[in-house]
Amino acid sequence: MNNIVFGQYYPTGSVVHRMDPRIKLLAVILYIVTVFFIKDYTMYGAILVFVLGVSCVAKIPLKVLLRTVRTIIFLVLITSIINLFFTRGGKLLVKWGVIKIYSEGIHHAVKLTLRLILLMLFPSLLTLTTTPMELTDAMESLMKPLKVIKVPVHAIALIMSIALRMIPILMEETNKIMLAQKARGADFDSGGVLKKAKAMIPVLVPLFVGAFRRADELALAMDARCYSSVAKRTKYKVMHLSVRDLVGGLICLAVFTVVFLNKYLWAFDSMILALFK
Amino acid sequence: MSIEIKDLSYVYSPGTPYASTALKSVSITINEGDFLGIIGKTGSGKSTFIQHLNALIKLQSGSIKVYDIDLTQKKPDLKKLRGTVGMVMQYPEYQLFDETVEKDVSYGPKNLGLSEEEIKGRVREAITLVGLSYDEIKDRSPFELSGGQKRRVAIAGVIAMRPRVLILDEPTAGLDPRGKKEILTLIKKLKETSSPTVIIISHDMDAVAENCDKVAFFSGGEILAEGAPRDLFYDDDLLARTEMEAPAIVKLTKALENRGVTLDSHPINKQEFVQAVKRWRDE
Ligand SMILES: Nc1ncnc2c1ncn2[C@@H]1O[C@H](COP(=O)(O)OP(=O)(O)OP(=O)(O)O)[C@@H](O)[C@H]1O
Numbered sequence: 413m414n415n416i417v418f419g420q421y422y423p424t425g426s427v428v429h430r431m432d433p434r435i436k437l438l439a440v441i442l443y444i445v446t447v448f449f450i451k452d453y454t455m456y457g458a459i460l461v462f463v464l465g466v467s468c469v470a471k472i473p474l475k476v477l478l479r480t481v482r483t484i485i486f487l488v489l490i491t492s493i494i495n496l497f498f499t500r501g502g503k504l505l506v507k508w509g510v511i512k513i514y515s516e517g518i519h520h521a522v523k524l525t526l527r528l529i530l531l532m533l534f535p536s537l538l539t540l541t542t543t544p545m546e547l548t549d550a551m552e553s554l555m556k557p558l559k560v561i562k563v564p565v566h567a568i569a570l571i572m573s574i575a576l577r578m579i580p581i582l583m584e585e586t587n588k589i590m591l592a593q594k595a596r597g598a599d600f601d602s603g604g605v606l607k608k609a610k611a612m613i614p615v616l617v618p619l620f621v622g623a624f625r626r627a628d629e630l631a632l633a634m635d636a637r638c639y640s641s642v643a644k645r646t647k648y649k650v651m652h653l654s655v656r657d658l659v660g661g662l663i664c665l666a667v668f669t670v671v672f673l674n675k676y677l678w679a680f681d682s683m684i685l686a687l688f689k
Numbered sequence: 690m691s692i693e694i695k696d697l698s699y700v701y702s703p704g705t706p707y708a709s710t711a712l713k714s715v716s717i718t719i720n721e722g723d724f725l726g727i728i729g730k731t732g733s734g735k736s737t738f739i740q741h742l743n744a745l746i747k748l749q750s751g752s753i754k755v756y757d758i759d760l761t762q763k764k765p766d767l768k769k770l771r772g773t774v775g776m777v778m779q780y781p782e783y784q785l786f787d788e789t790v791e792k793d794v795s796y797g798p799k800n801l802g803l804s805e806e807e808i809k810g811r812v813r814e815a816i817t818l819v820g821l822s823y824d825e826i827k828d829r830s831p832f833e834l835s836g837g838q839k840r841r842v843a844i845a846g847v848i849a850m851r852p853r854v855l856i857l858d859e860p861t862a863g864l865d866p867r868g869k870k871e872i873l874t875l876i877k878k879l880k881e882t883s884s885p886t887v888i889i890i891s892h893d894m895d896a897v898a899e900n901c902d903k904v905a906f907f908s909g910g911e912i913l914a915e916g917a918p919r920d921l922f923y924d925d926d927l928l929a930r931t932e933m934e935a936p937a938i939v940k941l942t943k944a945l946e947n948r949g950v951t952l953d954s955h956p957i958n959k960q961e962f963v964q965a966v967k968r969w970r971d972e
């Protein structure tokens with residue numbers, strides 16, 4: 413069996429990888445909020461430097477990090493083009509028939525592009541440095557307070573982790589069945605949409621049959637070990653907050669605070685400038 | 690010569706942190722009429738190797754020639770290749786999908802683009818060959834058969850393509866002793882009637898010693914030795930290096946030797962062993 417973890421997890425064993433997933437998750441949530449408060453280009457630059465710095469510490473190659481942006485490149489292009497053409501304000505720069513481009517439009521487009529890319533990068537760092545299992549554990553832990561209002565936090569977490577565990581198994585299974593049918597002359601690559609869809613039947617049927625069989629077996633195995641979702645249970649991997657997590661959390665907090673100050677303290681810029689004089 | 694492999698190497702997920710080398714410069718020639726057994730411990734690259742033989746895995750480096758099909762070419766004739774090399778994967782019963790046994794078995798021949806008439810004939814022949822009754826089973830759902838029957842139907846699905854080379858990945862895995870014996874008998878029969886060249890992967894040393902006329906020892910993605918079972922299974926050093934166990938007959942012969950009974954030959958199956966012991970007694 414191969415031990416490939418589903419998703420983007422990129423193991424390097426760095427400090428960031430070993431950080432408490434709860435802190436990382438909280439940092440990402442705060443980060444997302446922060447990005448919407450960024451006011452000017454300097455702060456965009458600062459946050460970008462921050463993200464790249466973290467990825468450096470995490471030993472994630474720049475190529476791998478940028479690959480995650482590729483998935484949203486289309487969205488970025490469309491939204492920035494719309495903004496470019498439909499924003500009015502500032503100086504009129506280009507006028508060509510019905511097309512008018514204002515200076516505000518350019519600012520909007522650039523800022524939006526930056527914002528979308530930044531929004532993609534940091535959460536990607538989370539999934540690159542944290543296994544899906546750790547993430548579910550973190551979510552379960554953070555959702556604990558909801559138990560008070562009778563949300564079945566543990567059951568939700570269990571469903572999530574089983575689903576996550578099943579994805580690589582199903583992918584492996586799909587792969588195997590596809591190979592087996594290819595060996596019987598199946599052709600998955602040619603023909604139109606309809607033909608391609610039809611060619612998948614010999615893969616999907618055994619896949620579903622197998623998935624149900626597996627689910628049955630798993631349920632039986634859990635029953636056989638007297639599993640109950642209400643029982644109090646301990647964790648195999650207990651999450652501990654350490655100095656490392658505190659330092660990491662504080663650094664993030666500091667960076668985010670700077671962004672907020674920049675937005676709400678109009679004198680902030682001159683303060684910074686005075687600091688460097 | 691039916692299959693010629695030179696310097697075959699393969700890495701899974703190259704260029705990622707998960708990269709793992711599965712094959713290292715493997716070279717072997719398989720002749721028509723060979724019954725080749727491939728053995729080696731788990732993860733030694735056996736499945737990866739055989740999946741190359743009908744281009745289920747894309748060639749990374751090295752060369753493979755199957756009859757006149759050259760897999761180093763940009764677009765080898767895959768249809769022809771898959772009609773030539775039949776592959777029965779591990780637990781083939783998990784790939785059954787159609788409503789009836791007949792339809793399922795005809796999936797392969799249909800993909801080869803044969804005529805209705807031809808397909809019908811082949812399906813009937815294949816189902817009969819694997820020891821099932823065509824009329825009884827053809828309209829049943831493959832999902833309601835027993836495990837052993839399912840496996841036979843799956844093998845029939847490959848046989849119906851009339852491959853000249855038949856490859857089976859652990860064909861006896863998960864079967865009881867009787868089922869194992871039946872499948873092995875079936876494979877021998879298929880070798881005589883429809884597919885002259887057979888390659889099996891097996892963890893059952895006795896079955897390999899008994900049936901194959903050639904064995905290849907895989908270890909860490911390499912072929913450490915290749916030759917007649919009689920020579921290789923008596924090589925303690927090789928067995929130790931590949932972490933394999935000798936077949937029962939070989940162990941027995943060696944145990945006898947330790948007690949002062951030296952046979953005049955190296956028996957590899959029961960008949961030979963009995964003959965050798967008889968000769969020793971008569972001396
Ligand atoms: N899909 C895959 N992705 C990544 N690595 C793989 C994959 N399949 C196999 N490997 C790796 O390649 C190596 C060889 O695997 P292979 O399946 O060929 O072994 P095997 O000899 O058939 O083993 P077994 O006797 O258990 O079937 C192993 O180290 C395995 O971890």
Ligand SMILES: [Mg+2]
Pocket residue numbers: 735736737858
């Ligand atoms: Mg294998």
